[in-house]
Amino acid sequence: MKWEWNTISQQLSGWIIDKGPGILAAIVLLFVGLWLIRLFGKWINKLLDAKAISPTLRYFLQNFVVISLQVLLILGVFQVAGIQLSFMAAIIAGFSVAAGLALSGTLQNFVGGILILLLRPFKVGDNIITQSQEGTVQQIQLFFTTVLTFDNKTIIIPNGQLSNNVVINLSREGKRRMDITLKFGYTKPLADVQNVIETALDKLDAVLKDPPRRIGVAALEPDKYAVTIEIWINAHGFRDAQYVIQRQIMEDLVVSGHLGAN
Numbered sequence: 001m002k003w004e005w006n007t008i009s010q011q012l013s014g015w016i017i018d019k020g021p022g023i024l025a026a027i028v029l030l031f032v033g034l035w036l037i038r039l040f041g042k043w044i045n046k047l048l049d050a051k052a053i054s055p056t057l058r059y060f061l062q063n064f065v066v067i068s069l070q071v072l073l074i075l076g077v078f079q080v081a082g083i084q085l086s087f088m089a090a091i092i093a094g095f096s097v098a099a100g101l102a103l104s105g106t107l108q109n110f111v112g113g114i115l116i117l118l119l120r121p122f123k124v125g126d127n128i129i130t131q132s133q134e135g136t137v138q139q140i141q142l143f144f145t146t147v148l149t150f151d152n153k154t155i156i157i158p159n160g161q162l163s164n165n166v167v168i169n170l171s172r173e174g175k176r177r178m179d180i181t182l183k184f185g186y187t188k189p190l191a192d193v194q195n196v197i198e199t200a201l202d203k204l205d206a207v208l209k210d211p212p213r214r215i216g217v218a219a220l221e222p223d224k225y226a227v228t229i230e231i232w233i234n235a236h237g238f239r240d241a242q243y244v245i246q247r248q249i250m251e252d253l254v255v256s257g258h259l260g261a262n
Contacts, residue, residue: 127171128171144157178245184225201213
């Protein structure tokens with residue numbers, strides 16, 4: 001028994017002498033690395049906050065950077081400690097391939113969400129047309145975007161589709177042009193019609209002065225001519241303003257006798 005104890009002691013001493021410095025260095029590397037990563041994570045958060053990046057994207061980027069550094073740190077600690085990682089690396093690689101195949105659609109939506117949050121083709125509050133739907137952007141998440149239509153329907157659109165298809169941003173420029181076309185018989189002089197329309201538009205605060213509005217003859221027919229009105233209004237509240245403007249023009253034209261029977 002004494003001889004076995006001496007053998008164990010010698011083997012243990014040899015192992016400590018051989019592996020001890022590496023393990024000690026790995027422990028020091030682990031604690032120092034975690035401390036530095038924590039400081040770096042705080043710096044990243046302040047940097048992203050100063051850049052006015054979306055909170056969703058800021059949270060993701062900060063955690064992605066911190067977790068990536070922590071994984072690299074753990075791999076480095078194993079290497080310094082003398083632990084072989086070839087078998088573990090093979091398992092991780094196989095799992096990554098399987099997960100990539102199973103989650104290809106989800107990953108596409110995830111990448112699409114990152115692109116939307118970085119490039120900002122639209123933001124929360126913008127009015128957009130996409131997937132044959134028009135509405136206001138309510139949320140932009142990493143995997144999907146929520147749009148509320150004007151008839152109060154909530155549409156959840158995968159970000160992969162938004163990043164690969166046409167999206168029309170109706171409110172990005174701040175104002176939109178409204179086109180109205182009316183037809184009049186040739187017994188209604190153009191100058192009189194235009195004067196009534198100009199007077200009606202002057203009554204409305206929703207009609208912007210810049211860019212200037214335009215009123216002109218759009219088409220000629222055998223028994224009538226078409227007048228097109230091009231005016232600019234604020235993008236937000238476009239539909240409500242459209243109803244008010246068209247009603248005012250109609251009422252003034254009816255009162256003046258220019259709209260109705262030819």
